[in-house]
Amino acid sequence: MDYIAEPNLKELINSTTHKWIFVGGKGGVGKTTSSCSISIQMALAQPTKQFLLISTDPAHNLSDAFGEKFGKDARKVTGMDNLSCMEIDPSAALKDMNDMSVAQNDKNDGFSDLLQGGGLAELTGSIPGIDEALSFMEVMKHIKRQEEGEGEKYDTVIFDTAPTGHTLRFLQLPQTLSQLLQKFGEIAGRFGPMLNSLTGGGQNMDIMGKVDELKANVEKIREQFTNPDMTTFVCVCISEFLSLYETERLIQELMSYDMDVNSIIVNQLLFADDDAEHNCRRCQSRWNMQKKYLDQIGELYDDFHVVKMPLCAGEIRGLNNLKKFSQFLNKEYDPVADNKIIYELEEQK
């Protein structure tokens, strides 16, 4: 029997099993708008559940998308009781770590003097991949908090990811860490007692215990990330050659990590054929180009939920505009019936 994937995200929006949803794609294709839209639709569809939207992109856009300031701690979106946002800020997180180290160390030793000036933050801030590592730490923190019943509990976490390369590194982290920790475990197993004595055996510091705990957490995340009922990736693209190519590569990379990916949002479509009022030569030729790649998308991704989203007349910023736009994720955009909505977006001051 041939099953067809619907051209909308209704299934995901109403999903009660998904815990982690990643939204990613090439730069400038509308990842933030799409992740905000998915979060809003999920929050509206499941009012009893709590949702958290995290931006892991070092160049954060969430605050601008919603028109209100979010920081490193989760904060509720004004006007929505069950949707919170946070922007992971590597420099702030590193500064916290720095301050913690200063507090733990003896104030008179040389190392503390170095840390006083934010030395740790400066040193580690320039390490490649630190954003991804911090995002991953955030995920681990979140899981721990959930288990211990501390703070706000979130049923689903949506990630507004950085452009493809960053995201792939982030998603690779559990696997890499898992392998690294396994190797470390083997080595530490042999030299464990010696390591303990070297690092102050008097304080009974159990290195092996810490490593095992970390390994268990990483393994848990890896299991969750590769469980299609718990984690999915939504690809965002525009109907152009390079974007389509990068989307295909992203999907293949994700599949190589055993991650589920079944939805593609195609943004910025002109639908010029059905827009008699605004149908200039440029729009027509661009729409013809978009149609060419849409045909290929249809051919390549017939088993995916391919959602075609319109290019709006104004910027999609602010909760109201996002709500208007995001409805097309739940019920596919009809170029004739819904045409007027794309001209109705409020201008943000």
Added chain:
Amino acid sequence: MSEISDAERRRILREKRQQKFSKGGASTRLAKITGQTENSFLSTESPLDSRESSYPAQETKSSTGNEDSTKQMDELLAKATSKTTSKASSPPGSAEQQSGNPELDLFAQIAKLQQNANNGTDPADPSGAPDIFAQLMASMQQDESKGGSPGATAQQPIDPAVVEAHNIAVNKLKSYTILVKWLFFLLPYLYYITRSARDAFQHNAVNYVLDKSNFFTVFTTFEIVALSVYYQLLMSAEKSHNVNTLDNNSKILKLVSMVPPGLVPIPNLRGKVVQALQYWDVVSMYLTDLCFAIVLAGFFQYYHSM
């Protein structure tokens, strides 16, 4: 017919998707996309296909131990080497040359630049200025044409199988030369001069050769003749195989070739090293034969005194 659950439907769709991407399907999909546009330089090599070939079974990933790690590393290295070779040999700009791996891309870039260096300029450079690799190659060629050995000029890549066959032939030639020298000249010669067999021969020339005081003259003359014959045969072997023995076997020469011109204040360093190595080859063969002659002389002295 009963309705299937949403979870079951999702699973069926997921399996259908995975099926489409498996067994080379992933690369075909990428080729389909890049085929849409003319002159696309994007890679059609899929991460899924490379994973399938690197890790044929899922168990490989979960297995532990040094042997498995070494095996995986060997596989990766072999793959990287084969990729580099194929990239270097394929024409520049071909789709296979593009890869996500920056190290491999670097090799491809160098190969491309070296090919461009033969034309003197980099076609990608609109200014027409020769690139750094082209300049390096040109300066090396100039340097060598001024006084370097003929074999030291810019090398064409030689098939390793040909080099191996040549090496076998050279080793055989060397062994036969030593065998002939030792068995058919040094052994009887040393036997006779240690036996004081001068009076046994009436001919003056033979007596001169068998005179102990003429040993070094006779020995050196013989060595010059034998080495000349050997080098003639070696050169004809090099000519027929089109392989330079020193260039392909000497580690010292390979190291010297890596030194950029101008770094060491010796003009035509490579040519000088080639010459020094050739002299060393001659001297070492002479010394080996001399050592053998001394050992034999000692042995025969003992034998005759018995």
